[in-house]
Each structure stands twice: as C-alpha cells, then as structure tokens.
Amino acid sequence: MVRHFLKDDDLTPKEQAEIIRRAIELKKNPYSEKPFAGPKTVALIFDKTSTRTRVSFAVGVADLGGSPLIIDSQTSQMGAKESVADTARVLGRQVAQIVWRTYAQLGLEEMAEHAGVPVINSLSDMYHPCQILADLMTIQEHKGKLAGLKLAYVGDASNNMANSYLIGGATAGMHVAVAGPANYLPDSHIVARAELIAEQTGGSIAVHGEPLAAIADADVVITDTWISMGQEDEKEQRLRDFAGYTIDQELFAKAKPDAIFMHCLPAYRGYEVAAEVLDGPQSVIWDEAENRLHAQKALMVWLAEQA
Numbered sequence: 001m002v003r004h005f006l007k008d009d010d011l012t013p014k015e016q017a018e019i020i021r022r023a024i025e026l027k028k029n030p031y032s033e034k035p036f037a038g039p040k041t042v043a044l045i046f047d048k049t050s051t052r053t054r055v056s057f058a059v060g061v062a063d064l065g066g067s068p069l070i071i072d073s074q075t076s077q078m079g080a081k082e083s084v085a086d087t088a089r090v091l092g093r094q095v096a097q098i099v100w101r102t103y104a105q106l107g108l109e110e111m112a113e114h115a116g117v118p119v120i121n122s123l124s125d126m127y128h129p130c131q132i133l134a135d136l137m138t139i140q141e142h143k144g145k146l147a148g149l150k151l152a153y154v155g156d157a158s159n160n161m162a163n164s165y166l167i168g169g170a171t172a173g174m175h176v177a178v179a180g181p182a183n184y185l186p187d188s189h190i191v192a193r194a195e196l197i198a199e200q201t202g203g204s205i206a207v208h209g210e211p212l213a214a215i216a217d218a219d220v221v222i223t224d225t226w227i228s229m230g231q232e233d234e235k236e237q238r239l240r241d242f243a244g245y246t247i248d249q250e251l252f253a254k255a256k257p258d259a260i261f262m263h264c265l266p267a268y269r270g271y272e273v274a275a276e277v278l279d280g281p282q283s284v285i286w287d288e289a290e291n292r293l294h295a296q297k298a299l300m301v302w303l304a305e306q307a
Contacts, residue, residue: 008168023298035304036066088114132168133295147173152218166194173201179214248274
C-alpha cells in the first residue's frame with residue numbers, strides 16, 4: 001500500500017519518532033541515503049510562493065540522488081484545463097513522489113487517491129506537517145527529548161500551523177497549549193483529534209484565550225505570522241485583534257528559564273514577536289529553518305521504503 005503524508009497523524013507515534021531519528025542521522029551524514037538514484041524525479045508543485053519549502057525540497061531530492069522537477073501551477077494545465085485526478089494519473093507514471101504546496105486539503109487527498117506514488121503535503125490551508133517534523137527535530141536536538149515537554153503556541157490558533165502543532169505535538173507525547181483571541185481558536189474537531197492522540201501518548205491539550213496561560217512554564221514557545229498569504233486585506237483588523245499577543249521579553253520570561261523560541265518564518269518583527277526575542281540567545285529559528293531539509297529528506301526516504 002502506498003503511504004502518503006497529508007496531515008500530521010498520517011504517522012503513528014513510533015513512525016514519527018523514527019523519521020525524526022533518521023533526520024538527525026541524515027544531518028550528520030547528508031549523502032548516506034540514495035532512494036532516488038537513477039536519477040528518479042520528484043515533482044514539486046507550488047500553488048503558493050515559497051522560499052524555505054522550495055529550497056529545502058529541491059536540495060533534499062538532489063541530496064537523495066534524484067532530480068527535482070519544480071512545477072508552478074500558474075504555468076501548467078493543472079486545476080484549470082485538467083483535473084487534479086487526471087494530473088495525478090499522469091505524474092504518477094513518471095515521478096517517484098509528489099510534493100504539493102497548495103490551498104485545499106481536499107486537493108491533496110484527491111491527488112493521493114489517484115497518483116499511485118507517495119504524495120507529501122508541503123503546506124495546505126489545513127496543515128503544515130513537514131514544518132512540524134522539522135520543529136520536533138529541532139526540539140529534540142536542543143532538549144534531548146519530546147515526550148513530557150510543554151509546547152506553547154501563541155497567536156492565530158485557528159490556522160494550519162496551530163492545527164499541526166496540536167496533532168503533531170500530541171503524537172510526540174508533548175503537552176501542547178495554544179492561545180489565541182476568541183475568533184482565532186482551533187476548530188473543535190482538531191482539538192478532539194489531538195486530545196484522542198494525547199490520551200494514547202501521555203501528552204495533553206489545552207486551549208486558552210490569553211497568552212500568559214499558555215506560555216507559563218513552557219519549554220518551547222512558538223508563534224507564527226498573524227497575516228498569512230491571502231489575508232493581506234485583513235491586516236488592520238488582525239493587528240487590532242492580536243493586540244497583547246506579541247511575544248516580547250516580558251511575556252517570554254514567563255516560560256521556563258531555559259525555554260527556546262521558534263518561528264516557522266517569515267517573521268515580522270514588532271508584530272507577532274519582538275526583535276529582542278526573535279534574534280535573542282534562546283531563539284533557534286535558524287536551526288529550525290535548516291532542519292526542514294533534513295526532516296523532509298528523512299520523510300522522503302521513509303516513504304520510499306514503504307512502497
């Protein structure tokens with residue numbers, strides 16, 4: 001059976017831990033795995049602009065012995081003159097894996113249904129699971145473990161990052177606390193799914209309406225942009241709604257003294273995070289950004305082995 005990675009709980013806790021372990025090994029020995037030797041081709045499809053995702057997947061495929069084929073949906077037939085299902089049938093006969101940065105989660109599910117090769121969600125409106133693998137790897141490197149740690153996510157708790165932190169963090173056995181204004185809290189079905197996973201892994205889930213409760217005694221503090229792609233016309237309203245949610249030195253000090261700060265980037269200093277925190281000694285954002293490469297390589301290797 002072909003395995004896909006469309007959302008964080010497509011991996012069991014054991015599988016997630018194995019991929020993170022292999023990511024750390026690949027960071028030490030970056031050219032030790034060659035599942036795409038040939039070279040085989042991996043399709044990298046982008047409906048949204050990208051820096052870290054495009055670079056890390058393209059470099060990763062090449063490191064693994066393959067050839068990255070970058071497809072901008074605006075210059076292809078996909079979604080306009082040709083359906084996702086038909087595109088999947090064509091690509092699946094010519095490439096080893098498909099990586100898609102897109103909008104609708106349903107599109108990814110349709111691609112996976114018809115491709116016949118592994119499909120990876122490199123970002124959708126619902127989830128950003130590859131980022132969470134990199135983040136968990138980064139936490140593992142700096143803290144030596146994942147299970148039992150408190151992860152605090154503050155800001156837009158209704159977005160794809162919050163969804164993935166809830167589910168991915170629960171899968172890792174972490175105590176995940178998210179905080180956002182009333183209109184920016186996670187959907188109940190996401191919380192329920194994360195709680196169910198946490199019951200099995202020894203983690204826990206908490207949703208708060210103000211940042212201090214989430215950050216208190218946290219081992220890891222995370223935020224994300226308040227204004228994602230496609231929300232630019234909401235900027236002024238969102239800036240008002242998120243007043244008091246900026247992670248500054250005073251708020252960050254409520255976490256544990258040795259807490260680390262993370263942000264998936266791009267970051268906007270002075271909005272969701274103060275420059276003193278983002279660029280401070282407890283920030284690990286550059287390790288986090290680099291680890292996209294290693295975590296995604298480990299994921300692609302693991303998926304290639306499941307076929």
